[in-house]
Amino acid sequence: MQNNLFFEMLPLIGFFAVYYFTKNIYLATGICIVLSWLQLALYKIIYKRIGKNTWLSTLLITVFGGLTIIFHNKTFVMLKPTVLYWIMAVSLLVSAKLGKNSIKLLLNEHISISDRDWSRVNLMWVAFFVIMGILNLIIAYSFSEFVWVKFKVFGGFGLMLIFTLISGLFIYSKTRKMQNEL
Structure with missing residues (x-):
């Protein structure tokens, strides 16, 4: 599978952009979760395959980011x-x-x-x-x-x-x- 730096960095770019402009780590984390799942969808549509590391990263940000948002505790993320x-x-x-x-x-x-x-x-x-x-x-x-x-x-x-x-x-x-x- 081809590596595309933009696709790999999409959740991180979104996280930083939202955090930079809002200083709200909870909103930035939520955006990162959404963009991680969008990243998976783009990989599936464009390359027909999703790498293990991309799956792992998406699952981790979903779990740890979700805990951050639910408990309003940045420690998790x-x-x-x-x-x-x-x-x-x-x-x-x-x-x-x-x-x-x-x-x-x-x-x-x-x-x-x-x-x-x-x-x-x-x-x-x-x-x-x-x-x-x-x-x-x-x-x-x-x-x-x-x-x-x-x-x-x-x-x-x-x-x-x-x-x-x-x-x-x-x-x-x-x-x-x-x-x-x-």
Whole structure:
């Protein structure tokens, strides 16, 4: 399935835009829930398929966002990124223990590195997701709501981009090493 950055970011863009103009985290959360389900519908209509991560994110924002709105308690929506990050970490770790390195399965068709290096890349991503979950909690409980919203929207995306580049450089260095050995 094609990844479309706009579709992936739609709920987050909506959340930030509503929050930025209203400073109302409950309204922004409600919009995020609606846009998450719209995102699912668009994926189904355009690509005929919905990815597991998109389903997971939609279910988490629906549950945690719904609890935020019902109980008028922003803690739930602030926990959602941590839960998502940690689910990603655990799923990468468990799949690797079961002999199915998800990162390798995703990229192996295009990149050739040793199984040991694929395991390292997988563990790097596990560590990244664990750290991101912890960082989200620190920012959520140590800073203002507005700082947390900015981190959620821009910081998380920025750190993900930087880490993707770092892991890409690691993979590139290992492919170069393999080519030199041949």
